[in-house]
Amino acid sequence: MQSNLNPNPQNNLDSTANSPQKIAILGSGAWGSALAGLARYNGHQVQVWSRSNHSSLEEIIADADLVLSAVSMPGVCPIATQIKETKLKDNIPIVTATKGLDTETTYTPSKIWSNCCSDHPIVVLSGPNLSKEIEQGLPATTVVACQDMNAAKIVQQLLSSKRFRVYTSPDPLGTELGGTLKNVIAIAAGVCDGLHLGTNAKSGLLTRALTEIIKIGTHLGGQAETFFGLSGLGDMLATCNSPLSRNYRVGYGLAQGKNLQQVLSELGSTAEGVNTTNVLIEIARREQMTVPISWQVYQLLNNKITPQEAVEALMERDLKPEFLEGII
Numbered sequence: 001m002q003s004n005l006n007p008n009p010q011n012n013l014d015s016t017a018n019s020p021q022k023i024a025i026l027g028s029g030a031w032g033s034a035l036a037g038l039a040r041y042n043g044h045q046v047q048v049w050s051r052s053n054h055s056s057l058e059e060i061i062a063d064a065d066l067v068l069s070a071v072s073m074p075g076v077c078p079i080a081t082q083i084k085e086t087k088l089k090d091n092i093p094i095v096t097a098t099k100g101l102d103t104e105t106t107y108t109p110s111k112i113w114s115n116c117c118s119d120h121p122i123v124v125l126s127g128p129n130l131s132k133e134i135e136q137g138l139p140a141t142t143v144v145a146c147q148d149m150n151a152a153k154i155v156q157q158l159l160s161s162k163r164f165r166v167y168t169s170p171d172p173l174g175t176e177l178g179g180t181l182k183n184v185i186a187i188a189a190g191v192c193d194g195l196h197l198g199t200n201a202k203s204g205l206l207t208r209a210l211t212e213i214i215k216i217g218t219h220l221g222g223q224a225e226t227f228f229g230l231s232g233l234g235d236m237l238a239t240c241n242s243p244l245s246r247n248y249r250v251g252y253g254l255a256q257g258k259n260l261q262q263v264l265s266e267l268g269s270t271a272e273g274v275n276t277t278n279v280l281i282e283i284a285r286r287e288q289m290t291v292p293i294s295w296q297v298y299q300l301l302n303n304k305i306t307p308q309e310a311v312e313a314l315m316e317r318d319l320k321p322e323f324l325e326g327i328i
């Protein structure tokens, strides 16, 4: 790694732990803008690219010390493919902050980035990070995960501040899947609250959902412990309990009797959980896995059942022990 950054400076949270760096942020949506604010707060020189920019993607990333992608899922493959053909500074980390699954390939964003930019460490950034709260300067935590821990530590140092506490992890896939799969559960949680099913029901839903996420996530290669951390349980708690979450609002709107098109047009912003649910069910079919909560969300989003029928279907499943094998 050729970088003038020290991955192990003394703990210093006054946002001067490292010299200012050039950071290119891809995506000027809610998350890209909030991340740009965090990077600027730390004194970095930030350039944000979006499709409506006057500057080209090539110009913006040419002399960047770090590229941070916060585009929604449909943008990942086209942008990573474009960057594959572009000269970046040697070995600089590419951070992916997208929480979704690719419709065509079922790949996670980090897999797409790794395929396109194999000479660069790919760092996953994921955690309980509702952008509106971050924009308000409220404290938040997140995880940066990479097989190359040196790269994870560099990103940790660049983005950590008194407002944003960044942890490292060696499990990029688990970190990414936690943040992605919880969007499906956030839709279910929104339904639960929209139907006013109460605290017992919500607690039961989220606890069983965590088991479901761990089952899928570990099957796909994530480490079980990661799903109990910030990018798993942590993000699930944030997203499933906050009307700031767009995915939660999708479920809430459906429970109020609105149809999906109406809910999405009122939202006017990305709710990755809708597409993720469809891709997840494709994966579950392929891997022959039972995913009861995600299956009900899928049926609901595809207009096959009503919210009430989804609840009944979950409550009336075959009776069984809480844990079939080990903790899950």
Ligand SMILES: NC(=O)c1ccc[n+]([C@@H]2O[C@H](COP(=O)([O-])OP(=O)(O)OC[C@H]3O[C@@H](n4cnc5c(N)ncnc54)[C@H](OP(=O)(O)O)[C@@H]3O)[C@@H](O)[C@H]2O)c1
Residues within 6 Å of the ligand: 026, 027, 028, 029, 030, 031, 032, 050, 051, 052, 070, 071, 072, 073, 074, 075, 076, 078, 079, 097, 098, 099, 100, 129, 130, 131, 132, 268, 269, 270, 272
């Ligand atoms: N908002 C949050 O609180 C939050 C927190 C953590 C993670 N995330 C994740 O971050 C991602 C972006 O979310 P967001 O909240 O920023 O969504 P958003 O406000 O709806 O913005 C979407 C962004 O994706 C870009 N984009 C969409 N399709 C594209 C395409 N085909 N090609 C290029 N760019 C495309 C848009 O670019 P243009 O500006 O050019 O249209 C825009 O910058 C999602 O995966 C989300 O799950 C969001």
Ligand SMILES: O=P(O)(O)OC[C@H](O)CO
Residues within 6 Å of the ligand: 099, 127, 128, 129, 130, 131, 183, 186, 235, 238, 239, 244, 245, 246, 247, 248, 270, 271, 272
């Ligand atoms: O607004 P949502 O539902 O996309 O959630 C945003 C973030 O993923 C919360 O960590």
